[in-house]
Amino acid sequence: MIASVRLTALGIRHNYGDLRVLEGIDLAVPAGEVMVLVGPSGCGKSTLLGILGGMLAASGGEVRMDGVPPRDCLNPLTYVFQDFSLLPWRTVAGNLSFALEHTKLSKAERNARVAEMLALTNLSAFANAWPRQLSGGMRQRVGIARALAVRPAVLLMDEPLSALDAQTRDLLLDEFATIIARAGVTVVYVTHNLAEAVRLGQQVVVLSRRPGRIREIVHIDRPIAGRQATDPDLIEVEAHLWSLIRADAAEADRELEHA
Numbered sequence: 001m002i003a004s005v006r007l008t009a010l011g012i013r014h015n016y017g018d019l020r021v022l023e024g025i026d027l028a029v030p031a032g033e034v035m036v037l038v039g040p041s042g043c044g045k046s047t048l049l050g051i052l053g054g055m056l057a058a059s060g061g062e063v064r065m066d067g068v069p070p071r072d073c074l075n076p077l078t079y080v081f082q083d084f085s086l087l088p089w090r091t092v093a094g095n096l097s098f099a100l101e102h103t104k105l106s107k108a109e110r111n112a113r114v115a116e117m118l119a120l121t122n123l124s125a126f127a128n129a130w131p132r133q134l135s136g137g138m139r140q141r142v143g144i145a146r147a148l149a150v151r152p153a154v155l156l157m158d159e160p161l162s163a164l165d166a167q168t169r170d171l172l173l174d175e176f177a178t179i180i181a182r183a184g185v186t187v188v189y190v191t192h193n194l195a196e197a198v199r200l201g202q203q204v205v206v207l208s209r210r211p212g213r214i215r216e217i218v219h220i221d222r223p224i225a226g227r228q229a230t231d232p233d234l235i236e237v238e239a240h241l242w243s244l245i246r247a248d249a250a251e252a253d254r255e256l257e258h259a
Helices: 045-052 092-098 107-120 136-149 166-183 194-200 232-257
Strands: 005-016 019-029 034-038 060-067 077-081 154-158 186-190 203-207 214-219
Touching: 005 045, 005 186, 019 045, 019 186, 019 203, 019 214, 034 045, 034 194, 045 154, 045 186, 077 136, 092 107, 092 136, 107 136, 107 166, 136 166, 166 194, 186 194, 194 232, 203 232, 214 232
Parallel strands: 034 186, 034 203, 077 154, 154 186
Antiparallel strands: 005 019, 005 060, 203 214
16 A cells, blocks of 8 residues: 555634634645644644544635545545544454445455455454453554555544553554554644654644644654654654643643633
């Protein structure tokens, strides 16, 4: 699966009634790269993700998807949320198959694609397991496999690891990086966690407090697979991101406390 789609946002702004949430957002996600959105609480990260993915109409501006999706793409824009949303009455393989059942694929083609995604995400040995038998990290890996089964051109991930404990999250970061790199998919990833941002992002977009504007775009020019949390360069980038966000984050917390 090779990504050939570039996602571009031009002059995006958004209001909820009289509340301005986003203002003047211009960004571009090159094909096959990972863009991470970070910023203080309430800055509009998830709103921007919804606009980029077509789930929410912007109050102004436009989003363009340029290029040709993978030949066997069934859903160009596909979401992964922090809620695993697995069907408890279906096995791991059954959950993947569910995403393909109302498509033009034959049963044999569906089975082949499910097997391919299970192998990609190292879940082949758990194909017949039930969601209740899996750890939180394993269930989220099933969610990733299910999303990739439709061969998306762009994968939109809204804090997919936030419900997990720190140890599980750290282990999954390595796996996510490997899976995303192998899949070759374009990714937009929302997180509050700056360690996640520097481990996965090739561009890290820092939004200001509401109304969210781009404060800075930080580029990390190295492959995402194999990055280590102890890498001094990444620690330095993480510290820089925190320096950009810290004052806004404190102000956002005070706003929430008095809301």
